[in-house]
Amino acid sequence: MSVASSERRALARGDRRAFARNGLPAEVDPATPLPKRLLRSRLFWLSVVVLLGYLACAALLYRQVVPDQEVPGGTVPGLGTEALPIAAKYAAITAVPLSLVFLWADRFRPQRIWVWLMTFGWGAFVATFISAQVNTWAASQLSIAGDGDPATGPRAAIFVAPFVEEAAKGTVLFWLAILMRYQWVSRLSGIVLAGLSGAAFAFVENILYYGRAYRYAARTFGQVPPLEALQQLFLLRGVLTFFGHPLFTSMLGIGLAVALRSKSKTVRVVAPLAGYLGAVFLHMAFNTTASLTQGRSQFFVYLFVALPLVVGLVVFVVRQLLREGRLIRDRLVDYVRVGWLPEGDPAALSRLRTRSKAVWHALFLGPDPLLATLRMQRAVTELAYLRDAMVRGLVDQTGVQREKALLGRIRALRSLAVTQPTGRAAYPSFRRRRAAEAVGGYAPASYPGPAGLGGNYPAPVMTAAAPPPGVPPSATAPLGQTATQYSEVDPTWKPPGE
Structure with missing residues (x-):
């Protein structure tokens, strides 16, 4: 190996380290085949491992909640294969439009598709599986056997679930912040990724709630029909309070974005912690209101607290879009x-x-x-x-x-791209071609026509002077009585036989 080649390799290694230290993406050699680039990419193998973990969590969650479970003293009914597709369809009515709204908001610097998929998959499978295990264990530890205060029932939902679920949903944000901190360019990036994780978590959680409502109504005599019971719960969770989980987790996303765009070490530590505590507080307040208030009090909290928070988040997103446009300019x-x-x-x-x-x-x-x-x-x-x-x-x-x-x-x-569009786009023309253009192999029509004035004889040859330049022949053709021309009379002509 020559000295020059070894120096070039050392310089390349130093550049890669410098790029990695700053979080900058290294330039990819376009001559390298795509399969070779994928096999050499650490991010590709990490994505494969994470995807396998998602599938494992999804399979374990399915085995836990769909079939009936045999427990000491009886059987715990599961969702069943009948209720699962119906519940998934109603849960998707909320999850799909909400996810598209978050993707639409990330317009200046959209993330790669695999980042969106990894974030959604984490919230849907990993976060829900971890939360289900921890919440179930905490509820069993906090439950009271025998006669006790009825208010102790929602203890796990108020004091345990907010901390566990927000930590489970937000873990993927910390991983992404470590792996691709250079691409977190604004608070919008944090809100979009956090919103996707929250929407995915709510999607699977709604499937569980809708399926349980459907199965309970189907197994209980004298209750409302199963589909009607599911629709009632859908109106409450999928329409009136669909914003819950994305709103909570977006607080953590904002905190992480502020930390990544700050040079202060104090801000880098305090901002994510403050975002996590803000998400936990909102989640705890929501669960407390849903568990301990009813009727008019619950309606007032929803109207004067929950909806203003959602409107505030929407206004914040719009202001960030305008702010990012000014920054780019x-x-x-x-x-x-x-x-x-x-x-x-x-x-x-x-x-x-x-x-x-x-x-x-x-x-x-x-x-x-x-x-x-x-x-x-x-x-x-x-x-x-x-x-x-x-x-x-x-x-x-x-x-x-x-x-x-x-x-x-x-x-x-620049030579191919459109940067400053003007006028109308180059829309394709679908007008019908003229008959003369559609039929090929014929000379263009001329006065008085291909079949003469009467339509039965060939057109006479015009002997008029040539038209001026730029003037079509039809513009100089004679009109009226002068347009009719007669052949000369032969004075020796007579009928045959005479």
């Missing part, structure tokens, strides 16, 4: 001042409406312009957030290498 102006970006880029690439319009225009230009437009918008957004991290001191001089790579990518994509 301000950071891109730095590159315009040194001549590395055109003057129109900051305004066009920092507005969601303009970015969406550019994607729409590129959609009708073909797959290559569409892909180039999406890649360029992502590269420009990453460049703006990288510049912000360098200004804040979160990234050292290693960020300059990533900055050069992003600028080179933007320069290469």
Whole structure:
């Protein structure tokens, strides 16, 4: 091995360490085949292991809640295979639109699809399985046998479930913060990931509640029909209080996002802890209200406490969207001042409406312009957030290498990408072609027509002078009586036989 090659390898190892220390993604060699890149990726193997863990938790949870369980002294009825698909359908009515709303909010710097899937899978299977085990054990420890205070029944729901469930849902956020802290660029990233985990947790939890209501009504004589009992519970959990788990966990997501974008060590410790305690407090207040209040008191708490919190979160998300747009514009102006970006880029690439319009225009230009437009918008957004991290001191001089790579990518994509859309998109034309254009092999029509004036004889040859340049022949054709021309009379003509 030569000295030069060993020095290059040492330099490459040093660069990889510097990139890993700052959380920056290393540039991928496009010449390397995709299977080889996947086999060498630690993130790929970690995803495989996590996926297998999700499947295991899902199988264990299914065995625990679906079939009937034999216990000392009797049988605990499970959900049953009949109620499970019905309950899953009603639970999906809430989970699917709620998840799409969270994905829509993550528009400036959307995460990779596998990140969304891993977050949703954790909340749906791992968090629910852990919470079910711990909550069941805690409820058995806090229960009172014999005559006791009826208020001690909800002890586990008030004092145990909030701590356990918020910790179980939020664990995936801590893992993602460690693995991909560079991609947590704003509070919106924390809210979206936390909301997905909470929506997935609520999805599986609602399946359990709906299935139990359906099975209990089916096994109890004289009660309401099973489907009606399920629909009543769906109105309460899936319509009126669907925001519960995503709202609670979003507090932890905001705390983690604040910690990752701060240089202070104190803030990095206090912000996630404060977010977790805020999620636990909201969860505890919700369970307390649902367990100990009824009727008008519960309605007042819902109307004047719960709904204002949801409206406040929506307003916060909208304000963050506007704030992120201003941040991207301000950071891109730095590159315009040194001549590395055109003057129109900051305004066009920092507005969601303009970015969406550019994607729409590129959609009708073909797959290559569409892909180039999406890649360029992502590269420009990453460049703006990288510049912000360098200004804040979160990234050292290693960020300059990533900055050069992003600028080179933007320069290469600019010829195909749509950045500043104007006018209408290049919509395909579906108008019918004219008959003359549809039939090929015939000369274009000329005055007075291919069949003459009467329609029975060939058209006479026109001897008029050629029309001026730019004027069609039909514009100089004679009209009226002068349009009719007669052949000369032969004076020697006579009928045959004379």
